[in-house]
Amino acid sequence: MSKKPPIVCLLGPTGTGKTAAAIAIAKCMDASVINFDSRQVYRDFPLITAQPDVEEQAACPHLLYGFLGTEEKMTAARFVALAVEKIEEVRSQGRLPILVGGTGMYLRSLLSGIAPIPEIPAEIRQQVLDRVKAEGPQILHTELTKNDPDYAAKIHPNDTQRNARAAEVFLATGKNMTWWHTESEHAPAPYEALKIGMKIDLNELTPHLAKRIGGMLEQGAVDEATRAYAKCSDGKAPGWTGIGCSELLAFLRDEIPLSDVRNMWIKNTRAYAKRQITWFKKESDIHWFAPGANNDIANHVEQWLAEFN
Template identity: 70%
Template structure:
């Protein structure tokens, strides 16, 4: 006897398709959408930026035509996205999709965003102005790399997730530690509300890092062939501030240095590959600690679709 047959109200279904960069999550999501009425909702912190569709590997026109896609490419490069803001936007998108009678599929690789949505995080207190000013002064004098080096000692888990050149996130971590005496990792593990009201299926795509590496290199070369440098050049005209949040992403930061004459294109490419590999490694580590994921290999799209269909069938009794 199912919960619904007893009169209990089932929580609405939510599918989360996750995994490290370069594992083909978009293709797997579209395979699911071809089997049932579904909409894809992004939870990748870089694919929110409208200025970088190539460099952040956002779904192309053909992929977007296969089913509705939400929360992709809507934010300007000079705007900042936070976990709290993502949760607010994602809840709105999920509610909208469910009201249309469609299945929401969260797709991405930003583990903090997913955890924040499903488990909640405590709001960080307001930072006093004097502390914020002192940290920003340090950034301007010493650079974000110095703050990142300190962060590696005080909060290695969070340091591993952000780029040394990311001015905003390194400054944020420093000011939060100074103001509260607690690290960003501590705050991110504190929940101030009940878990999200969904019946959630988590499906993951992954490969051993050694097998994933050539895929990542090929993906970056494809981005360069598709016009990644020209894309970055156009954005630099509109957003010349190198500290704009959109520039802090992997690929964006390396190409920005190239365009500013700090590296050759080959050097930028090599660093882009290196940093992408390091990011994928961090993602694999993060998701390995996430409970209840049903894992598949890249390309097993029909098996992923079968998994979702079977899960929905069991729910419906």
């Protein structure tokens, strides 16, 4: 039986140096970076979503960053289709695909297959959307905590898109998202993946997150959000729902003062990092490294590839 083609996956919570590790690997071999972060796909928020900067992107090819309009929706299914396309493109060039990001569901969907959730009837979808509009996503999250506590722990109460999706799936199928993602039959993984995780204590990570967010504000995050708002003022647009974007949107709409933006951004990012840490702890076959141990990571990848081949 022929081996599945190899890919490397760099994962972990936000702000742990995954891009730097990917570049370190790329310096040792021909490789291209493919994004699997659900927020870094948005074109109008390169700074706020911490997309690789010009210098980083010049170090090796970077794919699936900053290509989506603010009003467009990204889903796990769409990501898998795009990622497979880019992985095959990179492999055809004789390069190693390195997937980098923190959206665990996207990576799991790629490696384990998309849960075969049936199409949701339009009337049920509209019913859920009407509830979100009338009651807000928090009430759906409260209900989700009762019928699917594992999945509820992975998403924010204010995440309209994911809470609505979980509600409509449960209403239409009688099965929760955790069941669909773990118990239903998925297509086998199309690749042999080396999963490398950035391991750090949340309390140790928190000051780094605060420093990074402070730097984003100093570098022009408010101006970036202002330009994005001029293009798309719909606060329900998918691009505005991300952390950082939503806080700055509230400021632009005079709902909160600028002085509150930084603290709210830090608080929400820390909560998100906590959910990411919890998610990845449950994943199997992850080789853990401390953030910044980039030479060790590159050596590990080289050794794995040598043994693989």
